[in-house]
Each structure stands twice: as structure tokens, then as C-alpha cells.
Amino acid sequence: MRVKVVVCFALVMVLFDVPVLARMSFSTNTVISTNSPSIDRRVDELLSRMTIEEKVGQLNQLFFFKQFMKPEMVEPDIRAGKVGSLLFITDPAIINRFQKIAVENSRLKIPLLFGFDVIHGFRTIFPVPLAMASSWDPSLVEQAQAVAASEARAVGIRWTFAPMVDIARDPRWGRIVEGAGEDPFLGSRMAAAHVRGFQGADASSPGRLLACMKHFAGYGSASGGRDYDSAYIADAELYNVYFPPFKAAVDAGVGSTMSAYMDLNDVPATGNAFLLRDVLRKEWGFKGFVVSDADAVGNLVTHGFAEDKSDAAYRGLTAGVDLEMSFPGNPVSNAYATSLTKLVQEGRVTTGQIDEAVRRILEAKFKLGLFENPYVDESRVATIHNNPEHRRLARVAAQRSMVLLRNEGNLLPLDKRDPKVSSVAVIGPLADSKRDIRGSWSFVDDVNSAVTVVEGIRAKVGPQVKVEYAAGVDIARVNQSPFVILQGARPAAWSETQKQAEFEKAVSLARSSDVIILVLGEHEEMSGEAASQSTIDLPGRQLELLKTISGLGKPVVLVLINGRPLDISWATSNTSAILEAWHPGSEGGNAIADILYGDATPGGKLPVTWPRTAGQIPIYYAHNITQEPENKKNFTSRYWDIPSSPLYPFGHGLSYTTFNFSNLRVSKPEVKLGESTEVSVDVENTGRRAGDEVAQLYIHQRYGIASRPVRELKGFERITLAAGEKRTVRFTLGKSELTYWSAAAKGWVQEPAMFDLWVGADSTAMLAATLRVVAR
Ligand code: NOJ
Numbered sequence: 046m047r048v049k050v051v052v053c054f055a056l057v058m059v060l061f062d063v064p065v066l067a068r069m070s071f072s073t074n075t076v077i078s079t080n081s082p083s084i085d086r087r088v089d090e091l092l093s094r095m096t097i098e099e100k101v102g103q104l105n106q107l108f109f110f111k112q113f114m115k116p117e118m119v120e121p122d123i124r125a126g127k128v129g130s131l132l133f134i135t136d137p138a139i140i141n142r143f144q145k146i147a148v149e150n151s152r153l154k155i156p157l158l159f160g161f162d163v164i165h166g167f168r169t170i171f172p173v174p175l176a177m178a179s180s181w182d183p184s185l186v187e188q189a190q191a192v193a194a195s196e197a198r199a200v201g202i203r204w205t206f207a208p209m210v211d212i213a214r215d216p217r218w219g220r221i222v223e224g225a226g227e228d229p230f231l232g233s234r235m236a237a238a239h240v241r242g243f244q245g246a247d248a249s250s251p252g253r254l255l256a257c258m259k260h261f262a263g264y265g266s267a268s269g270g271r272d273y274d275s276a277y278i279a280d281a282e283l284y285n286v287y288f289p290p291f292k293a294a295v296d297a298g299v300g301s302t303m304s305a306y307m308d309l310n311d312v313p314a315t316g317n318a319f320l321l322r323d324v325l326r327k328e329w330g331f332k333g334f335v336v337s338d339a340d341a342v343g344n345l346v347t348h349g350f351a352e353d354k355s356d357a358a359y360r361g362l363t364a365g366v367d368l369e370m371s372f373p374g375n376p377v378s379n380a381y382a383t384s385l386t387k388l389v390q391e392g393r394v395t396t397g398q399i400d401e402a403v404r405r406i407l408e409a410k411f412k413l414g415l416f417e418n419p420y421v422d423e424s425r426v427a428t429i430h431n432n433p434e435h436r437r438l439a440r441v442a443a444q445r446s447m448v449l450l451r452n453e454g455n456l457l458p459l460d461k462r463d464p465k466v467s468s469v470a471v472i473g474p475l476a477d478s479k480r481d482i483r484g485s486w487s488f489v490d491d492v493n494s495a496v497t498v499v500e501g502i503r504a505k506v507g508p509q510v511k512v513e514y515a516a517g518v519d520i521a522r523v524n525q526s527p528f529v530i531l532q533g534a535r536p537a538a539w540s541e542t543q544k545q546a547e548f549e550k551a552v553s554l555a556r557s558s559d560v561i562i563l564v565l566g567e568h569e570e571m572s573g574e575a576a577s578q579s580t581i582d583l584p585g586r587q588l589e590l591l592k593t594i595s596g597l598g599k600p601v602v603l604v605l606i607n608g609r610p611l612d613i614s615w616a617t618s619n620t621s622a623i624l625e626a627w628h629p630g631s632e633g634g635n636a637i638a639d640i641l642y643g644d645a646t647p648g649g650k651l652p653v654t655w656p657r658t659a660g661q662i663p664i665y666y667a668h669n670i671t672q673e674p675e676n677k678k679n680f681t682s683r684y685w686d687i688p689s690s691p692l693y694p695f696g697h698g699l700s701y702t703t704f705n706f707s708n709l710r711v712s713k714p715e716v717k718l719g720e721s722t723e724v725s726v727d728v729e730n731t732g733r734r735a736g737d738e739v740a741q742l743y744i745h746q747r748y749g750i751a752s753r754p755v756r757e758l759k760g761f762e763r764i765t766l767a768a769g770e771k772r773t774v775r776f777t778l779g780k781s782e783l784t785y786w787s788a789a790a791k792g793w794v795q796e797p798a799m800f801d802l803w804v805g806a807d808s809t810a811m812l813a814a815t816l817r818v819v820a821r
Contacts, residue, residue: 057199077767084411088404091153095630097386097396099153100403103129104362106336106370107158109143111136114373116143126151126260127382129406130158130368132206136487137423140201148419155407156415163205163243163254164223164486165189167196169435169631170495173484173608174209174235176446176627178225178652179698181739181763183238189442190242192435195252199429201421203248203413204255206303206336208239210290211260214663216653217270219576222608222628224265226652227665229286230758233293240297248300248457249414252429254530258294260305260338262320263287267307270662272577275308277595281751284786284793286667292329300333300409304366306341313348315341316357321365334405336368337361358384359393367402405559436632443629443636445737449699450613450623450655453610456600457622458559458643458701461506462728468511470558471499472551472594474520474587475606480532481566484608484628485573492532494631498564498604501634505642513558517551519544520585526570535568548590555594562641563591564604569628572608580659588615595619604637617692625651643701646739648763650698650807657692666695666808667754696741696758696807702768706740706805706812715817718795721779721815726804728774730766739763740774743808744782744816750789756808778802783818 092100102125109119109131116139122128123146136139140159148155150821165171172180173191180186189205197205212232213221225235236258243256258398263283266276278287291302297677302325305314314320317336325331343354358380361369371378410416449457459466475481492675496504499514506512515593519539522529529535539547555561565587570576582588592615595601602622603612606629616623624647626637640644656664661684675682675689683689705728712723728740742760760776784795800816 061600061794070632078384078711084408088407091155091407092400092403094153095403095633096747097389097399099126101381101385102127103155103403103406104368104385104399105379106130106132106368108133108339108372109139111139119143120146123147123157124150126155128154129155131158132160133372134159135161135200135202137200137421137426140594141420141423144201145421156410156419158204158406158413158415158539159202159411160206161197161202162207162407162486163193163197163202164207164209165484166193166439166487166490166630168430168490169193169196170483170487170490171439171442171630172220172446172633173628173630174224175222175226175608175652176629177442178231178235179448179625179627180442180445181231181650181652181761182445183234184552185442185445186235186238187242188438190239191245191252192438194243194254196430196435198252198254199421199426202254203415204257204301205243206257206259207243208256208294209259210236210294211265212287212290213265213653215265215270216492216581216609216656217579217659217662218265218267219272219572219578219608220265220574221653222572225265225290227418227654228652228667228758229289231652231761232290236290236294237297240294242719244298244300249412255300255409255413256294256358257301257303257336258291258299261292261302261314261325263309263314264303264305264307267577270577273306275311277310279788281786281788288324295325295329295331300412302331302333304333304335304341306338306344313341313345313350315366316345316350316360316364320445326365334367334402334409335365338364339370340372340375340377342366342369343371343375343380346601352382355384355388359388359638362394362398362402365606365642367405380664393564417689427545439630440632440636440639442624443633444639444645446627446629446649447640447647448625448649448651448697449640450625450693450697451617451620452699453621455701457602457641459602459641461642463511466559467509468558469502469506469513470554470561471502471512471514471564472517472555472561473563473590474516474518474585475566475762476516476562476564477514481606481629482633483569485528485569485576487532487569490631496632498562498634498637500641501636501638502562502641504635505638505644513550513554516547517590518548518586520568520587521677522568522571527575528573529570532569534741548586552593552597555599556597560600560602562595562602562604563594564606565591566605566607566611567609569608572671580654581610581662582659583611583613584745591616591620602641604641606633610653612656612658614657614692625649631784646701646734648697648700648739650696652695654691654695655693655697657687661687661689661691664691667757669752670695670750670755694808696739698807700732700738702730702734704736704738704766704806705729705731706810709802709804709812709814711802711814711816714815715819717819717821718797719780719821723775723776724760724778724802724814725773725775725802727771728764728766728813729771730768733768735765736765737763737765738806740804741807741810742776742778743803743810744778745799746783746785747799749796749798750794751785751787753785756803758808778816
């Protein structure tokens with residue numbers, strides 16, 4: 046049923062375009078004086094005047110789809126105080142219209158909170174979050190999300206359902222594209238950066254949004270990579286791997302949390318008091334509010350956890366979900382709205398329990414300044430959206446997110462003045478696709494303004510280079526994505542005759558060109574929500590196209606547009622240059638051209654371990670050594686058919702220049718428990734052009750009350766070095782980096798032990814030192 050609603054929603058979203066810019070007149074009265082005392086007292090005062098129905102109304106959040114719902118369908122409920130928040134409205138005129146009813150015509154005049162999935166941009170689309178993590182540049186993430194926040198805020202949205210900070214170690218899981226990959230340390234730095242970008246120092250200040258970390262917790266560990274499936278995660282793994290990015294977001298001041306859809310160790314996350322009360326509130330001191338994922342409260346019945354919808358409401362609320370997100374019209378929707386009042390009357394839920402949740406929602410509304418400034422100024426939308434700086438930053442972000450996986454014989458960068466590359470064939474189903482350059486969760490941008498690879502290359506090389514395009518093959522999901530219609534239906538699949546003709550056309554174009562840029566990968570709806578798959582193969586006949594074109598003996602550059610690691614084992618052995626561009630956003634085609642032609646130097650690094658084949662999944666660098674070391678003589682592999690090592694290691698990424706790491710120093714090679722030491726290394730650009738390197742620090746605790754991973758990232762810094770420049774990078778290693786959560790101790794421990802340290806360009810770095818930690 047949920048899927049059906051998403052489809053309806055998709056249909057209506059097709060009509061979404063530039064927001065209506067009409068101005069409306071507002072009352073200038075503030076509902077509660079700006080001079081009122083502290084927020085606590087204002088909340089107390091308001092709570093004391095609310096009926097139980099009005100309280101329950103504040104805990105009710107509804108989707109509103111402009112194109113298939115009429116405003117009149119929700120206005121009576123807004124007027125009656127039965128809705129506290131709405132999501133998916135991006136038209137400022139509707140936002141103001143609904144807000145006016147809430148703050149001028151409802152009894153208590155409590156403003157509505159408008160939310161939306163601002164994931165990697167709003168009007169300007171930035172690279173998908175997995176790509177942004179590949180930049181290893183938290184300040185870039187912060188800047189990009191500040192732009193996204195300002196564009197969304199311009200239409201009256203005050204709250205984003207981002208960042209997704211789920212650790213993902215299974216590329217079959219479609220939502221790997223929405224997060225920062227496999228590593229808790231990188232994930233934590235990214236999580237904090239996203240929160241700072243959205244919220245700034247204060248989420249109420251102009252251009253900012255309230256952030257929402259999601260999906261708490263363990264969603265990335267869905268069995269088999271199947272979206273929404275159960276996760277079974279031992280406590281040590283929860284604390285050491287899955288929780289840290291959430292904790293980092295809390296420490297960065299995130300204002301809200303979304304509970305996840307799936308079961309965690311047999312208890313649905315949305316009814317999970319261990320997660321929502323013990324960890325989130327008691328251990329971490331989270332002060333914001335918790336929203337359920339869409340219909341996740343009602344679906345506690347579907348999980349076989351709650352008896353019925355009323356029991357689901359009871360379980361959700363008592364577990365710690367403050368606000369229920371609901372689709373309109375689903376049988377499982379509105380569990381709170383339909384049951385909480387009765388549960389209070391029956392005595393199963395106390396008024397105190399309701400007040401606790403309502404208080405958090407009201408606090409957020411006060412803190413956001415909604416009582417003072419409930420409306421959005423529609424006259425400013427266009428100016429904010431058309432700020433050219435936003436596109437400039439999107440281009441830089443895309444350049445910095447791309448990962449050069451391979452560049453044999455320095456095929457890249459291409460030289461547009463070189464007569465040997467005066468004709469370029471740009472081939473592949475994604476080479477000229479405006480839709481796919483953007484990635485999932487791109488709903489309200491102007492798709493026509495996105496720049497494709499073909500367009501970017503043409504603009505780059507000018508008329509002296511002949512650039513021709515052929516799709517070669519078409520690709521499609523086997524079953525349709527519920528989101529596909531959001532972007533407009535895909536053209537019908539090619540007929541067999543057309544398939545043959547297009548394939549031949551591409552091969553003959555390749556044959557007559559000096560260089561071939563093959564743009565392969567995935568449609569935007571092939572990753573994201575409800576976009577998991579059983580393999581990581583290149584969809585359709587793309588591998589066949591690659592093999593056939595490679596057989597021509599011409600230089601081939603493979604550019605990947607995708608949301609997850611794909612099986613590119615054949616390409617890795619047979620294609621000279623491979624650039625991972627991910628879904629790079631509105632400026633993607635320009636940024637790809639910048640990299641291919643050397644106007645930007647690649648410096649991104651993989652935030653995931655890249656498997657050779659789906660059969661290796663899960664594969665991640667921070668695994669334990671167990672039993673036989675992997676490199677022992679006559680025991681070189683955990684498998685007998687393929688190596689157990691990945692195709693590309695975590696942290697991998699090449700440049701057009703070369704770097705050397707040397708002089709690894711540990712300021713104090715022996716420290717007492719709790720003390721810190723400084724690790725420093727010299728990084729030198731040994732090539733002939735400027736470029737970026739990411740210095741990465743890994744540690745390994747040799748022994749203790751638990752086996753520890755072979756390596757764990759504990760520091761990184763992306764630096765730009767001119768040709769020949771050398772710089773020292775410093776990291777602090779202290780208690781927080783040397784501590785881990787132990788199942789044996791049932792808590793955090795730091796132990797006296799020997800540690801190996803490595804610093805280098807990826808997770809296989811060999812420059813090593815040691816650190817001894819001794820008892821006090
Ligand atoms: C479902 C998704 O799981 C979640 O990430 C998203 O924020 C909500 N729907 C709202 O669109």
C-alpha cells in the first residue's frame with residue numbers, strides 16, 4: 046500500500062516546477078509575543094491551554110501532494126489543530142496558505158512545521174551523499190548543505206529529513222547512495238558536516254533548516270541488502286560501527302531523529318526503547334524530537350510486533366517516537382491521530398507521556414522562531430534560487446567528489462589541442478541523460494538545467510574537436526521503481542531491431558573516433574530507496590558494449606555514473622582509465638569534462654571497499670584477522686576461486702600527479718591510558734602539477750579483551766600541494782581514537798596494548814609506526 050501511495054505521489058510530482066511566486070498578505074501579529082520568557086515557560090503555558098485532541102494534533106505529520114490532493118482536504122484539520130506538521134510541500138504559496146490557517150484561524154494559533162527531503166540539493170543538485178563522502182572534505186559538505194538549506198528555506202521549508210548517516214557495507218542495498226559509505230570515522234565527520242551545513246550555528250537563522258539524522262538505527266545492515274529487511278547487529282558492532290555517525294550528529298547539535306523502518310534484533314526500530322530512550326536520550330543526551338519514518342508506527346502491526354493500530358500507537362509513543370509521519374489514506378496511517386486520545390481516556394497512556402512528546406515538538410517550533418515568523422517571503426524565491434554561486438559550488442563539489450580509479454599510461458587528462466584526439470565518441474546510456482546525472486531524491490530542480498557529459502565535453506573542447514554521441518544500449522529496472530514517475534516515465538524499451546541498430550551505431554562511431562569516452566552505470570532510480578538489487582553487475586548489455594568497443598584497440602575512458610560500487614572487474618583489467626563520477630548533480634557534465642581535460646585534478650577517495658563481485662559482499666577493510674592470516678604461505682585467499690581482497694581498497698583514488706609519504710613520527714611513542722600523542726607525516730607532491738592528496742591515518746590494536754579490526758581509520762586530511770611542494774600533516778591520537786566498545790566489558794574500554802599505525806594514501810598504506818599504551 047505504501048508503494049501505491051508513493052506512486053500516486055510520484056505522478057503528481059511530475060507537475061512540480063518553479064514555485065508560484067505570488068505574494069500574499071499576512072497579518073503582522075505575532076501569536077505569542079517575542080518578549081515572552083524562556084521557551085520552557087512558553088511551552089508550559091501553551092501546554093496548559095491545550096485539549097488532548099490538540100496535543101495529539103501536534104504529534105501528527107502528514108504528506109501533502111499538491112497535484113492530487115486539494116488544500117481543502119487538509120485545511121479543516123489544520124483549523125481544528127489536528128495537524129502539527131506537513132511534508133512534501135514545496136510551493137511557498139501553499140505553505141503560506143496553510144500556515145495562515147494555523148496561525149490565524151486555529152484556536153491556539155500554533156504554527157505548522159514544513160519538512161521535505163532535502164538530501165543533496167533543492168533547486169541546485171549537488172553530488173549524491175556517497176559522492177560527497179568521496180571528497181573526504183567535510184567543509185565542502187557543509188557549504189553544499191548550506192546552499193541546499195537556503196534554497197529550501199526560500200520556499201518555506203524549515204526542516205530536512207537529512208542527513209542519512211546509516212553505515213552501509215552492502216552495495217546491493219540501494220540506499221548506500223544516500224550515506225557516507227562503510228566507515229564510522231569518515232561517516233561521523235560527514236554526519237557532523239551535514240548537520241552544520243543545514244543548521245548553521247542556529248537552525249532558526251536565515252537560510253538554515255532543522256536537520257534530521259536518519260534512520261536510527263541499523264537500516265544499512267538490512268539482510269541480503271534487501272531494502273527494509275531485518276537487521277541483526279551485535280552490541281559491539283552497533284556501538285563501534287553503526288552508532289558513531291549518529292552520536293557525531295547529536296554532538297553537532299542535530300535537532301531531530303528519524304526512526305528506521307526495519308527490525309533491529311527482532312525489535313522494530315520505531316518501537317525500540319533501547320534505541321530511542323536508552324541510547325539516544327539517556328546515553329547521548331539528545332534533546333530534540335523523534336519522527337517516525339513514513340507509516341512506520343502503523344507498520345508495527347505489519348512487523349508482527351503490535352496487535353493493532355492502537356497498540357502500534359502505544360508502542361511507538363512509549364518507545365520514544367514523538368511525531369508520526371503518515372501517508373494520506375493508507376490503512377496503517379495516522380495511528381497516533383486515531384488512537385492516542387482514546388489510549389489516554391482508557392488510561393493506557395498518561396497525559397504526562399503525551400505532554401513529553403508534545404513539548405519536544407513545541408520546543409522545536411519555538412526554537413525555529415516559527416511563532417514569530419511563520420511565513421515565507423515569496424518574492425525572494427527566484428533571487429535565492431538563481432544565485433550563480435550555487436551552481437559554481439555544485440561544479441566544484443562534483444569535481445572534488447570524483448574518484449580516479451585507474452589511469453594506465455596516463456591516458457588522462459586528455460588534451461583538447463592534441464590533434465591525435467580531435468574526434469571524441471561519447472558513448473553509453475548515461476552519456477546524455479540529464480535525469481541520471483542528478484541522482485535520486487532530485488524532485489524540484491529544473492531537470493533541463495542539468496548538464497550531461499556530452500554537453501559538458503562539447504562546452505569544454507569547443508568546435509575544433511568533433512564530439513559525437515551514441516547511446517549504444519538501453520537499460521531499465523526489471524521492476525519499476527515506485528519513484529520512477531517522479532521524474533517522468535522512461536521512454537519505452539527499444540525493440541530488438543533498434544537494439545541491434547543502436548549497438549552497431551555506437552561501435553561504428555567508436556571505430557571512426559580517436560578516443561572513446563564510455564559513460565556507463567545506473568539510472569538514478571536504480572539506487573536509492575526501494576532500489577536494492579541482487580547483483581552489482583553493470584545493468585543491461587553495458588559490459589558487452591564495453592568489451593566490443595575495447596576490442597577496437599582505441600583508447601577508452603570509462604566514466605561511471607552510479608550510486609553504488611558495480612562489478613567492473615573486467616574493465617579494471619582491460620580499460621586504461623576509469624573515473625568514478627557517481628551521480629554528480631546539476632553541474633556533473635561540466636565537472637566530468639573539467640576532470641577529463643585536466644582543468645581539475647581528481648582527488649576524491651573511495652568511502653567504500655570496492656568488491657570484485659557480489660559474492661564477496663559484505664566486504665569492508667575494517668574486518669578482524671581470524672585464524673590463518675590471509676597472507677600466510679599457501680593460504681593466500683579466503684576463497685579458492687577468487688582472491689578475497691577487494692578490487693579497489695577503501696580510501697583509494699588516484700591523481701594526475703604523484704605523492705610520496707615519508708618521515709612518519711609519533712611524538713610520544715609510549716603514552717599512558719588517557720593521554721594523547723601526535724602522529725605526523727610529510728606529504729610531498731612528486732609530480733609536475735598541483736593536486737590533492739588525502740592523508741589517512743589507520744590504527745590496529747594488537748591484542749586486548751576483544752579482537753580488533755586489522756585497520757581502523759582514525760584521522761584524515763585532504764590537502765592541496767603545488768608541484769614539488771611538501772607539507773607536514775598532523776593527527777592527534779588520544780583516548781577517543783584508542784577506545785572501543787567491548788562486549789566483554791559491556792562498555793567503552795581503553796586498554797594497555799601495542800598499536801600499529803599507518804599513514805598513507807589509502808587503507809593499504811605501508812608507512813608504519815607503533816604506539817604503546819601503558820597503564821597509568
Ligand atoms: C521514507 C524514507 O525512508 C525516508 O528516508 C524519507 O525521509 C521519508 N520517506 C520521507 O520522504
